[in-house]
Amino acid sequence: MDILNALVAFLNFVFVPGLAYGAQLALGALGVTLIYGILRFSNFAHGDTMAFGTMVTILGTWGLQAAGVSAGPLPTALLALPLGIAVTAALVLGTDRAVYRFYRRQKAAPTILVIVSLGVMFVMNGIVRFIIGVEEIGFTDGERFLITAGDFRNMTGLSEGLAIRTTQAITVVTAVIVVAALFWFLNRTRTGKSMRAFSDNEDLALLSGINPERVVAVTWILAAALATTAGVLYGLDKSFKAFTYFQLLLPIFASAIVGGLGSPIGAIAGGFVIAFSEVTVTYAWKKVATYLLPDALAPDGLVQLMSTDYKFAVSFAILIIVLLFMPTGLFKGKSV
Amino acid sequence: MNRNLLLFAFVALLFIATGMLQSWNSALGILNMALISAIMALGVNMQWGYAGLFNVGVMGFVALGGLAVVLTAAQPVPGAFAAGGWAILGALALAAATLAAAVAIWRRMRAGWTRTLTLLAVLIGGFFAFRALFDPAVAAIEAINPALTGNIGGLGLPVLLAWPAGGLLAAIAAWAIGKTALGLRSDYLAIATLGIAEIIIAVMKNEDWLARGVKNMISLPRPVPYEVDLQRSAAFVSWAQGWGFDPVTASAIVVKLCYAALFVAVLAIIITLSELALRSPWGRMMRAIRDNEVAAAAMGKNVTRRHLQIFVLGAAVIGIAGAMMTTLDSQLTPGTYNPLRFTFLVWVMVIVGGSGSNWGAVLGGFLIWWLWVMVEPIGLAVMGAVTAGMADGSWLKVHLQDSAAHMRLLTMGLILLIVLRFSPRGLIPGR
Numbered sequence: 001m002d003i004l005n006a007l008v009a010f011l012n013f014v015f016v017p018g019l020a021y022g023a024q025l026a027l028g029a030l031g032v033t034l035i036y037g038i039l040r041f042s043n044f045a046h047g048d049t050m051a052f053g054t055m056v057t058i059l060g061t062w063g064l065q066a067a068g069v070s071a072g073p074l075p076t077a078l079l080a081l082p083l084g085i086a087v088t089a090a091l092v093l094g095t096d097r098a099v100y101r102f103y104r105r106q107k108a109a110p111t112i113l114v115i116v117s118l119g120v121m122f123v124m125n126g127i128v129r130f131i132i133g134v135e136e137i138g139f140t141d142g143e144r145f146l147i148t149a150g151d152f153r154n155m156t157g158l159s160e161g162l163a164i165r166t167t168q169a170i171t172v173v174t175a176v177i178v179v180a181a182l183f184w185f186l187n188r189t190r191t192g193k194s195m196r197a198f199s200d201n202e203d204l205a206l207l208s209g210i211n212p213e214r215v216v217a218v219t220w221i222l223a224a225a226l227a228t229t230a231g232v233l234y235g236l237d238k239s240f241k242a243f244t245y246f247q248l249l250l251p252i253f254a255s256a257i258v259g260g261l262g263s264p265i266g267a268i269a270g271g272f273v274i275a276f277s278e279v280t281v282t283y284a285w286k287k288v289a290t291y292l293l294p295d296a297l298a299p300d301g302l303v304q305l306m307s308t309d310y311k312f313a314v315s316f317a318i319l320i321i322v323l324l325f326m327p328t329g330l331f332k333g334k335s336v
Numbered sequence: 337m338n339r340n341l342l343l344f345a346f347v348a349l350l351f352i353a354t355g356m357l358q359s360w361n362s363a364l365g366i367l368n369m370a371l372i373s374a375i376m377a378l379g380v381n382m383q384w385g386y387a388g389l390f391n392v393g394v395m396g397f398v399a400l401g402g403l404a405v406v407l408t409a410a411q412p413v414p415g416a417f418a419a420g421g422w423a424i425l426g427a428l429a430l431a432a433a434t435l436a437a438a439v440a441i442w443r444r445m446r447a448g449w450t451r452t453l454t455l456l457a458v459l460i461g462g463f464f465a466f467r468a469l470f471d472p473a474v475a476a477i478e479a480i481n482p483a484l485t486g487n488i489g490g491l492g493l494p495v496l497l498a499w500p501a502g503g504l505l506a507a508i509a510a511w512a513i514g515k516t517a518l519g520l521r522s523d524y525l526a527i528a529t530l531g532i533a534e535i536i537i538a539v540m541k542n543e544d545w546l547a548r549g550v551k552n553m554i555s556l557p558r559p560v561p562y563e564v565d566l567q568r569s570a571a572f573v574s575w576a577q578g579w580g581f582d583p584v585t586a587s588a589i590v591v592k593l594c595y596a597a598l599f600v601a602v603l604a605i606i607i608t609l610s611e612l613a614l615r616s617p618w619g620r621m622m623r624a625i626r627d628n629e630v631a632a633a634a635m636g637k638n639v640t641r642r643h644l645q646i647f648v649l650g651a652a653v654i655g656i657a658g659a660m661m662t663t664l665d666s667q668l669t670p671g672t673y674n675p676l677r678f679t680f681l682v683w684v685m686v687i688v689g690g691s692g693s694n695w696g697a698v699l700g701g702f703l704i705w706w707l708w709v710m711v712e713p714i715g716l717a718v719m720g721a722v723t724a725g726m727a728d729g730s731w732l733k734v735h736l737q738d739s740a741a742h743m744r745l746l747t748m749g750l751i752l753l754i755v756l757r758f759s760p761r762g763l764i765p766g767r
Contacts, residue, residue: 042523099753111390111522115687116756118680122749125676129742246676250534253527261523305463309542316531323520323528 026271053228260329401658434462506655692766
């Protein structure tokens with residue numbers, strides 16, 4: 001019986017990675033949910049928007065590194081992030097102008113818009129591959145750890161170490177700042193209020209003189225900012241690869257739907273639900289169990305419910321369960 | 337109709353030009369995959385064009401078709417089934433029984449803590465019982481000659497039987513998916529099918545006992561003669577030389593023509609049946625449901641059942657195409673299944689061809705597959721022309737030439753967007 005060590009092992013292998021991954025998913029899902037709330041379609045190009053924003057940020061990071069600029073202990077990518085957001089916002093605004101606006105004026109069915117977003121997804125994916133290629137790219141620099149496992153052991157005298165990577169800390173801090181700013185914007189500013197009004201009842205909003213094109217433009221800019229931030233944080237934490245970002249679409253959509261499409265608070269909750277379930281179900285609990293159980297009962301196997309290759313299956317199973325029992329998600333979302 | 341004939345003539349011209357300018361061997365290679373793509377597009381067109389079901393899990397059904405080839409046509413592994421076959425079947429039956437019991441508990445018992453706790457107890461108990469039965473059986477099977485087999489092995493039946501088997505396997509999966517997911521709204525169905533396709537691929541990659549996972553199944557049996565055997569046969573060599581052909585090239589072309597004949601036969605059967613179905617009262621009912629579900633339901637049509645029916649039929653057609661593809665490659669490589677290539681490209685074929693139109697799906701399959709293959713050499717040529725003026729070895733030149741290979745996705749996206757914008761009903765509009 002060693003509760004303290006078990007707790008540290010749990011924090012180190014489940015809680016901290018889950019928290020960082022959950023924050024990344026929540027930011028991605030917020031973008032999806034905003035687009036769904038205002039433009040009323042599921043944007044399949046969101047994963048590739050994340051990839052595009054991250055790619056621009058990586059190029060900016062390389063530029064800064066070549067110029068000898070660095071952010072000290074923090075990754076240089078944080079300095080290049082505003083550039084990434086600006087370029088991505090310009091790209092999605094251009095896409096809206098060239099592609100989506102036509103269908104919006106036609107009042108096309110949501111499914112048609114989804115198919116259109118498939119086309120945009122192809123194009124963006126192609127652009128990213130064209131510019132930066134398909135290889136895996138790591139672009140984190142600066143201090144690697146906030147606390148290393150060894151330091152933690154020395155500090156506390158426990159046999160189990162707790163390592164917190166800088167990228168994990170940055171992910172959580174940035175996510176908190178971004179989410180706070182977003183909610184302040186949506187709840188306190190005039191533009192934010194008009195966005196919520198537009199999402200609740202489009203006709204009533206139009207009648208009260210809200211300019212729909214302005215609301216849509218602001219939504220795209222917010223979605224680009226959220227997607228780029230989520231993508232850069234994910235890339236710093238793990239690494240950048242065009243195809244992985246495309247595959248992130250599934251957990252991100254799962255988060256947004258589990259939380260309730262169109263509900264920002266739901267997207268955040270959904271992100272953490274999905275992330276923690278993926279990590280807990282695919283983690284091998286042997287270490288924690290060995291600390292908690294008496295020696296005679298110590299497990300022989302890995303005590304892993306499912307192999308890590310099935311993490312998609314986990315997010316998906318949760319998605320299906322939530323949809324069957326709460327069709328509009330945990331927090332009442334929309335259904336068009 | 338004249339316009340449609342012209343469109344088909346144009347696509348035929350593309351293939352003939354490829355044959356004349358490049359080689360007949362590669363033109364036939366493209367044609368064979370185009371025939372398979374056309375069948376996949378027909379399957380998606382049934383679901384989307386007839387019934388408006390948004391299925392983005394095409395890849396999963398293609399892969400299941402491929403799996404069926406291994407399970408029916410591969411050589412049996414001696415002792416594998418005896419080692420763990422029954423235990424695995426028992427474990428799967430147990431898993432199904434657990435799920436059925438859970439559903440029954442949910443339906444029969446009254447809501448409350450008792451129901452929740454019973455449900456959890458059944459599910460958790462069932463999971464551990466499943467693992468207890470499943471894990472040792474898998475270990476026993478994978479221990480048999482792991483370098484060469486280590487899987488449960490096939491039935492050793494003729495490979496042509498694997499095609500309907502692939503359709504059947506995909507249909508069973510589609511039935512299970514449809515039962516849970518078809519009640520959902522269109523976007524949710526899209527996400528659900530996208531997820532299921534990923535899970536099917538994950539299972540095929542990781543369950544080595546099934547089809548060796550990422551260790552791949554190679555040299556699966558073929559329904560046509562081998563090139564080497566043809567080249568060894570004196571009769572064939574003299575026949576080829578009599579016509580003035582090189583026996584090696586001739587053998588490759590003859591083999592591809594045999595495949596093409598088989599694929600054309602399957603395509604002809606499927607398109608005849610689809611056209612008959614589309615023109616029948618059943619087809620009119622499906623279109624009525626697609627265009628207005630509420631009105632069709634008011635007329636007494638069971639919308640959910642019809643949706644399930646068409647979802648299963650479409651998936652079966654995709655499964656047959658998947659089995660044909662694995663037979664053509666004569667290998668199953670789960671690592672190569674990629675949603676961009678197997679799901680979204682098929683969607684481009686359907687949209688470009690014309691949703692709701694069977695001939696449109698076939699035309700889209702031929703045209704888009706040809707483009708998908710040819711964009712790369714064309715892109716390389718364009719890049720060669722663009723970079724001709726640049727200094728050799730400059731980073732921009734190297735980069736541009738390297739990235740020409742990625743032109744495919746960009747081109748496909750642009751084609752999809754342009755068709756959706758300027759000709760949303762496709763090249764051959766459906767009704």
